[in-house]
Amino acid sequence: MKSNKKEVLLEIHDLQIQGYSDEQWVDIIKGVDLTLHRGEVMGLIGESGAGKSTIGAAAMGYARDGTRISGGSIEFDGMELSTATEAEKRSLRGARIAYVAQSAAASFNPAHKIIDQHTEAPLHYRLQKRTEAQEDAMVLYEKLRLPNPDEIGFRYPHQVSGGQLQRAMTAMAMSCRPDLIIFDEPTTALDVTTQIEVLAAIRDIVDEYNTAAIYITHDLAVVAQMADTIKVLLKGNEVEEAPTEQMLKSPKEDYTKSLWAVRSFKREQKARPKDSVPLISVKNIDASYTGGEKVLDDVSFDVYEGMTVAVVGESGSGKSTTARCITGLLPPSKGEIQFKGEALPPDYRNRSKDQLRQAQMIYQMADTALNPKVKIHEIIGRPAQFYQGLHGGDLKSRVDELLDLIELEPAQYYNRYPPELSGGQKQRIGIARALAANPTFIICDEVTSALDQLVAEGILKLLDRLQRELNLAYMFITHDLATVRAIADEVVVMQYGKVVEQGPKEDMFTPPHHPYTDLLLSSVPEMDPNWLTTLLEERGVDNVGDAASTKIDPNDEKVQS
């Protein structure tokens, strides 16, 4: 695939990095070796806390605030970075080693135009004059298939979509034609359909300029498309390293195998109970935020008792808005929400306690959904007190019972605060809080997307067990089709605020599909290293991502793909 692989560009030996926590320095990278040749793309994968990003930054001689490089050597093209002065290291950054961050929206300065940020490094290093640098930026924008390459750079970051910004950031990294680019989870924050465009653009440009890259991600299927070699990390240690093909076919270590064994969890699909009234029925609702355009347009679907309905679609498709309408946070402008056949008041303020209790929510970011200054038993106890009027001993035993339900030892967690818990445990507390109200219906809004794969699977298993034991109905909002495959009974696909397709899961995953469903399904990366190449050949490079989804009308006919 690449030529000229012999020359070593970056050689990291026995790298050790410490982080400052609880008033002492603790090891977070415990002696990692890494050799990267010119033009080679290495994938670094592992769960959160594995030290992927820290190693990526260290390859630029950079230690984030609160960390320090405490040992080992980092040799970049003959220059030792661990002993270099700050000025020497700075002269490499942007010029010879560039960085592409996870969230382009947060990593572009909101105060400056995109092209002014692009030309900053070439101007600083006096490689080009301003007009030359701007023309070069437009050439790169065009190569990365950004729309209106001559004009887009003169916009401010907030005026450009996420996928476009991520490509503009890749263009910015290329501005000085560096020898090495660090890609730090560049597509994690994007929708699957947008992700493809960015992946294809990154791969082409890295190929074209024969740039070496370190590609950091937790998504195996993504790394399989991008990398020549893959290195697996676990808690600051290397697990193993091998060329991509070999690593995918025959991983050696058990940990790697456990990562490879994707989503072993799957549950039986249930059918709707015959002759029964749906528990929650969304009937022809339209909704808009104050003064804005319509964000929901004639949305209808039913959720039956004890069943899971997955609502999928890209960001902005109206999934979360639908949830807000059901809970009464956003009264719909047309249509109604029915509970067991009876209309619920549109505004939650007009609903009775008993009506409010029925529908509860679990949120994506357990970190921000739990008040960090409130003890666990108060977080869980509050809804139990509010809805059931429990006090004293009754309340305590109810909280204990709820903690038992989510598989956390009551005595151990009763008096603790959310920041003391891990991500998965916090999400369990979020679940317990929803259960405390004794609901019949729970809206799960992207509950696993912020979690590592293994932890997410634990949450899905827990939700499944609770559903069986308590006969709960779920509305599962997600953009992750693997999760849908694992847990859904029925699927609702949304685009631009409309339902484009709905039905039992098995039907949704077998053709014919609505063109939008087809686009979503085909955009999910697969472990096959040739998946992206094949897909681009089949669909055409201009027929993926945003470009493809704008061509689709929610009212289109189904297609046999």
Place this chain on the structure above:
Amino acid sequence: MGDILGLIGRRLGLGLIILLVISVIIFFMVELLPGDIAQAVLGQGATEENLRALRKEMGLDQPAIVRYLEWLGGAVTLDFGNSIVTDERVTTLIGDRFMNTLFLASYAAVIAVPFAIILGVIVALLRNSIFDRVANVMTLTSISSPEFFLGYILILYFAVKWSMFPAISSLSEGMSFWALLERTFLPALTLVLVVTAHMMRMTRAAIINLLASPYIEMARLKGTPPWKVIVRHALPNAWAPIINVVALNLAYLITGVVLVEVVFVYPGIGQALVDAVSKRDFPVVQASCLIFAATFILLNLAADVGAILTNPRLRHPK
């Protein structure tokens, strides 16, 4: 831009309403003060007839609400009536003095605002260094000392010991602009010392607050030198809080200068207000208070507009 004009219009309207409420408060607070104005003007020896005649002349026999409306009607056309003590028009009495105060405030502001912001940027760049700590201690000391104390210290050194600047800032007709600047240097310097700390510390805090942002890390990883990271990448996003503190301090420069004016015998509106209160010259007190209130409202409006104009999301909508 249409949005911003609409917003300024709305805020101006709101400001007028607030001003109206304040005018009510000012008028009736003065009304609540104990004692009889006519008695105060004529002194203890006045006869009942004289008092009655004066009350009638001043309109004091009318109900308060009527007098308020008359006063308000005058105030709208900048006619605050006549001084009780000197019988001069209030507008002529305090007009000049208000201009003097504005001059002194602008003089101090022109020095203090750039000085404080530049100093704030420097201490943000050299954060936690010796320079940072020294600058913090110095500015905090100056803000914690009472203005009159600072003023006398400055007089002691700059006027008495070193004879560099005059100790008294009395003004005379036909002074040249440079003479005026020299004459008022010490009061201006006192005010600079008082307002610098606040603005500097806010600049420092607003910038440091942004240093954890991903775009700052991105700038560093592009090889941008530290001073440029602060000036080009952090400062443009830190304006909103800085502008608000600057506006509050500018308002303070106009309304809080009473003591400084007294120390340097400067003929500003603060001194006029103190004189008027001690002489129960109510029209002057009311007019001064109204001017102060309008100053606060206008400067806060300016701060809001400034904060919007520095936010690219509001300046360049999607």
